[in-house]
Amino acid sequence: MHAATKIVIITERSILDGVAEILEEHGATGYTYTAAGGKGARGKRRIDRTAQVSSLRENVKIEAIVPDHDVAERITEAVVAAYFDDYSGITYVVPVEILRPGKFQV
């Protein structure tokens, strides 16, 4: 086992690709996302599985394992600078332990 940091970014679906690029630019070897609904300061959002057009408005929870807090902070700063004036979002980190060091992330 070895300690690592999981960064979680919950934000709007439409900027998933942009956030993924920032993750990769900062050395994340992979990321995982799940469709999310929820409620924040900009009102309720629901998971919409039918309308193509509204899939752009749903939220995503994006997760990536990064080496440490410093990397997580730099990613956060980059995401905030690029998107969070115009898009809603939250980022937080969770300390995790990787059970399979050396392998890639799905």
Add this chain to the structure above:
Amino acid sequence: MHAATKIVIITERSILDGVAEILEEHGATGYTYTAAGGKGARGKRRIDRTAQVSSLRENVKIEAIVPDHDVAERITEAVVAAYFDDYSGITYVVPVEILRPGKFQV
């Protein structure tokens, strides 16, 4: 960064709105949910994406950032009292660090 507590409630889809109300009553500024399948003491549930009627029977994983453990415990007590005699569910907390204090949760 500042320390916070993530409360996670995995329960039946049909009580999402009620749990969300409890979260808001206890001061959570937002919440996020994802559709979940799984297996517990009441048998296997799968994510059903087609039938409208069965979407009421699927599970949801509901997450919210709250200030501390005390708030998480009060939310748990309220959810248990309101629902967990009749609905299956589990709640747990994860210590997290918020990278963007002061902003709302999606």
Add this chain to the structure above:
Amino acid sequence: MHAATKIVIITERSILDGVAEILEEHGATGYTYTAAGGKGARGKRRIDRTAQVSSLRENVKIEAIVPDHDVAERITEAVVAAYFDDYSGITYVVPVEILRPGKFQV
């Protein structure tokens, strides 16, 4: 409250049932999964909600609460031995606190 360990396994959708069996063999009383997309060493995967055939190729994030790290490690070893030569995946653990000890997991 009591301390426990959450094991997270992010892997290919097609081996969900096999991973679930391993979890149960190791005493996990339940598990939760969510459909996930993402990118790892084997390229980008997206959540596909329409085509039946491609649902076999999407990823899942599988989570279970287990008593401690030792159990999580044994589960990881079993999953790696059974599947990770042929399927991509990552496993990690997160320390959690259960707010409702004694109840089953959804």
